Amino acid sequence: MEKNKQTIVPVKLQDDQNNRRTVGKPLPQKLVAHLKNSQTELLIYEGIKPSTLKILLMEMAINEAR
Secondary structure, X not given: OOOOOOOOOOOOOOOOHHHOOOOOOOOXXXXXXXXXXXXXXXXXXXXXXXXXXXXXXXXXXXXXXX
16 A cells, blocks of 8 residues: 655745735724613614614514513
8 A cells, every 4th residue: 555645845934015904093983872771782883784783673672571
């Protein structure tokens, strides 16, 4: 039975300064609503997707009903 021969190949990594992206401070988002009840608190910011908001509000209502 023949064994597979493995070869080690040397690799040199170079630091390429031209391809780096600079990360700045994220832009502050505007708070559009602050909902609070006895057990939960929800902060809603500008740009939230309607489907996400619907799910969060449903979960908040279910949690309050318990």
